[in-house]
Amino acid sequence: MSSRRSREAPRITDDQIIQLLSKLQQLLPEIRNRRSNKASASKVLQETCNYVRSLHQEVDDLSDRLSQLLSTVDANSPEASIIQSLIM
Amino acid sequence: MHTSSPLKKEFLKKWMEGLQICCSSKKQMNVLERKKKIKLSADIAMASAKKTPTSWSNALISYARRNEEYMILTDQLLGPESQFNLQKSTDRMIGFHKRVQCKKILKRRNTYSAGKRTKKKTGHPRLISATLIAKRLVKKRTKVLKRLVPGGESMDEFSLIKEALDYILSLKVQVDVMRSVVTATEILSNEKSLKSVE
Numbered sequence: 376m377s378s379r380r381s382r383e384a385p386r387i388t389d390d391q392i393i394q395l396l397s398k399l400q401q402l403l404p405e406i407r408n409r410r411s412n413k414a415s416a417s418k419v420l421q422e423t424c425n426y427v428r429s430l431h432q433e434v435d436d437l438s439d440r441l442s443q444l445l446s447t448v449d450a451n452s453p454e455a456s457i458i459q460s461l462i463m
Numbered sequence: 464m465h466t467s468s469p470l471k472k473e474f475l476k477k478w479m480e481g482l483q484i485c486c487s488s489k490k491q492m493n494v495l496e497r498k499k500k501i502k503l504s505a506d507i508a509m510a511s512a513k514k515t516p517t518s519w520s521n522a523l524i525s526y527a528r529r530n531e532e533y534m535i536l537t538d539q540l541l542g543p544e545s546q547f548n549l550q551k552s553t554d555r556m557i558g559f560h561k562r563v564q565c566k567k568i569l570k571r572r573n574t575y576s577a578g579k580r581t582k583k584k585t586g587h588p589r590l591i592s593a594t595l596i597a598k599r600l601v602k603k604r605t606k607v608l609k610r611l612v613p614g615g616e617s618m619d620e621f622s623l624i625k626e627a628l629d630y631i632l633s634l635k636v637q638v639d640v641m642r643s644v645v646t647a648t649e650i651l652s653n654e655k656s657l658k659s660v661e
Contacts, residue, residue, distance in 0.1 A: 395624045402631050417597060420604035423627055427611045430634040434505065437641040442498035444648050 399423055470512060470633070475640050477508035503527060509637045519626045520633075522614025 396419050403422045481504030492500075507527060510520035528538070605623065609615040612627050 392621065392624070395621070395628070399624060399628055399631075402628065415597065417600035417604055420601060420608055423631070424604060424607045424611055427608075427627070427631065427634065430631070430638055431611075433638050434502065434634070434641065437638070437645050438498045438502040438505065439494075441501055441641070441645050441648065442494050444645070444652055445497060446492075446494050447652065 402426075470636050471640050473512040474508050474636055475644075477512050478505055478640070481505075481508050505637060505641060509633050512636075513633065517626060517629055518618065518622065519613045519615070519630045526613060 396416055400419050400422075403419070403426050482501065485500040485504050506523055510516075510523040513520050605620055608627060609618070609623060612623065612630050615623055615626065618626060
């Protein structure tokens with residue numbers, strides 16, 4: 376049944392895949408610095424995974440910091456509302 | 464590199480609204496609990512700030528809702544109108560997930576029984592070509608990427624790369640906005656503590 380599905384789906388050309396991979400490559404900070412645009416597919420995928428993981432980690436750290444900040448401020452609620460209104 | 468500032472504004476607005484909903488309760492939350500809520504509201508804001516919903520954004524929202532602890536909170540964050548659209552897409556995704564899992568189980572059974580029949584067909588180890596190694600690497604890394612991108616398990620490789628592109632862009636927006644908000648809050652709270660000391 377899976378073979379039937381792949382016959383029905385439109386043929387995805389290699390060019391399209393190469394185009395996508397090059398777009399992905401431009402987003403990644405590591406590879407962008409090097410001038411060669413001939414990074415292999417596996418390298419691009421590896422850098423993508425590393426980058427996504429590092430972004431996740433950064434979101435986690437930032438949430439941590441914000442949570443600690445808000446907890447120290449929470450005791451005096453007028454200041455909390457001031458902070459909120461200033462940020463927004 | 465173009466940073467989309469309308470997306471940033473939308474994310475900031477939704478995240479601030481979400482934070483007010485999450486952290487407005489008067490009872491004392493411990494730091495961990497608050498952090499989880501901050502993260503949840505940031506993720507939901509990121510997923511719902513998109514103008515055209517993509518696969519990963521729907522997956523992110525449906526994962527959040529499946530966690531019983533946060534289902535009510537998530538619905539509050541999303542607002543009433545989006546609930547109807549989500550129900551259909553979550554049902555479709557759950558059905559898709561099940562289909563994909565059944566296929567995987569069938570595949571595994573077949574390859575296992577086929578492997579037992581054809582025992583030593585791998586050939587001379589020295590003759591394994593570089594392309595084979597490259598293919599294996601690509602497969603391995605695609606698997607890892609599937610786990611990282613929300614909803615990636617049930618996608619073919621082509622859509623996976625497209626979704627990863629979009630997901631990275633949104634993650635960048637999320638990190639940038641969060642970083643500015645956190646540094647601004649830090650500066651403000653430092654100023655305040657300095658003033659109170661005087």
